Amino acid sequence: MKLIVVSAGLNSPSATRLLADRLTAATLRGADAEPEVIELRDLATEIAQHLVTGFPPARLAAALDAVAAADGLIAVTPVFAASYSGLFKSFFDLIDKDALTGKPVLLGATGGTARHSLVTEHALRPLFTHLRALTLPTAVYAASQDWGQEGLAQRILRAGAELARFMTPPTHDTTPTHDTTPDLGTAPDLGTAAAIAPRSPTGAITSVDPAGGFEVVPFAQRLAALSVD
Template identity: 80%
Template sequence: MRIVVVSAGLSSPSSTRLLADRLAAATLGRLDAGLEVIELRELATEIAQHLVTGFPPARLAAALDAVAAADGLIAVTPVFAGSYSGLFKSFFDLIDKDSLTGKPVLLGATGGTARHSLVTEHAMRPLFSYLRALVLPTAVYAASEDWGDEGLAQRIARAGAELARFLAPAARDSAPDTTPDVDTAAAIAPPRSSTGAITSVDPADGFQVVPFEQRLAALRV
């Protein structure tokens, strides 16, 4: 099993790469899998050449093949003008239209302010839905003030756990099961008639059963 990380950060070091690394670590902490990281800034020239010529240079071709062959994908971009970066979009414009079909994708984004926190929902999620990928429910956005905050760490852990559970049944089995079994559910649920009406209630639950005749007599007083 192999997970591929695509990071579109432009600087080095990069907060985008840092978020990508932390998402990968959160996933691999629950899953035995190989990992490959693709830094798009190192492929910027090759991406431009491919867009113009239609033929990918060797390094870019290898990156595109790695994404296509991955079992799961982590895609992280910085925010530019309220959306994903042009470099990020250009790379995924080169992906074969069927390469991501059914592939689980974990989304992440970084920005200077929390005002762009919906970029994962308004820009990134529609892009990968168009590519027919299976976008995981939890996407992680990290603003400058989020680093070191416990809330960011919790979101990263939750997102990594989702990807791990999706990829490996063993990871799903190790997660705590909060679904009551049939016997427990039957014990919890109050008895009901065939019409769905509750036929008896335990007073300990805070309910009081008043016979209909008693209620009717009270109305006549």
């Protein structure tokens, strides 16, 4: 399986890349996948060229193809003006409209203050919902004061476990749990047979034969037996 990690951090090193790396490590604890990190800061010029010309340079085309072919995606952005960064949005504007359909995506964001902790819900989740991706229930926001705190570590582990679970294909046990082969040698239960006794195409009512079969009795004969002289 292929795990693609998109980091939109602008510095090197950056808190955004640190969060992306920790989310990747948490995911790999439960999924046997090959990770690949795409640093958008290295593709900024190519992204701008593609937006202007409509043609992606080779490195950007490879990155877009990798995202489309991924079995799972981790997308992490720094917060600018209470939303995702322009570089992050520009990259995903170039993704084919069907490339992320049904793909599990783990959302992450970093910021200087806890006041922006809902950016994953009011900005990131709507963006990936529009792209028809499967956004995981747990998104991770890391403010500056969160690093080293147990709460952030727990959220990272929970989010990684969710992505690993959605990336791992389910195993189906084809061994039957009980014998479903009908027993053709056993006489039918008369109570059941009577309950499901069919009607003939002419409207005749069938009754159960004690010998083990069905006896067709014409409707007119049944009606005559009920009539009073």
